[in-house]
Amino acid sequence: MISHSEQETATIAADFAKRISAPNVITLCGDLGAGKSCFARAFLQSLGVKGAITSPTFSLVNLYQSESGVQLAHMDLYRLEDDEEAYQAGIEEILHDPNTISLVEWPERLSWMLPKDALAINISHQGETERKIDLPDMNS
Template structure:
């Protein structure tokens, strides 16, 4: 159940906080998947890494489109399956690096060859589809978004924090998505 503005109503049965590092959501449509991405956008800052996992067609690119929408990126946001990386700029000056590792043979070696470390530790937000293919070179502090099919339209979206910054991000995100104040103190101020 959502409010007219598209925000979930308090108490809507769509999220479960498993622990401080894990949040499980249910999306009922492509549009809601986009909105879940858009809710994350204002919380992001340069250096954040978001790792997307899930089968083909589960909605990873829709989630990234939502992040881009929330950052007010202009123009279409497409899957970078054939280009490997799309770079976008928000009006506020925050870069969004959208990376897709699906087509890489040796994803670790090829990711290093394209300079993935410049994106991971660069001056923007790095969102990686098929991130599990390059697991050994990814930073430990990252927000992993695992998407799964429930039915033709419904998707499960499991978010896991892997470090201090991503835990702060997940706490703030839970507050935005559910409309509930975080149980602990608010996330640290952003620079």
């Protein structure tokens, strides 16, 4: 899909969130400033998260509760130093928790720990405000 604005990316993310039927891990790949956090914010809001959604830049992971009671985890692994730090932050448990939907920015930092059935989203710059958003095929 092509997005021409932050708002359009948010709409795409909200629509995508509504199609997630079972808890899963969703990876968000893309360069700095591609729009991963923008996508994540709208995704979380669409599932009922109220109030400010700050980037887990230093905490690595922020946890929320969805409207339907599913735990939502928003991770940003850009600053992850080593595997030990991931264990300490409880990231392995969260990624493999069957009742948590995880959104992972910079999943490349910890690719070996991600479940094999993670859904991959890729966002790439096409222009100043144009982004290409590749969503996984949800019918397979």
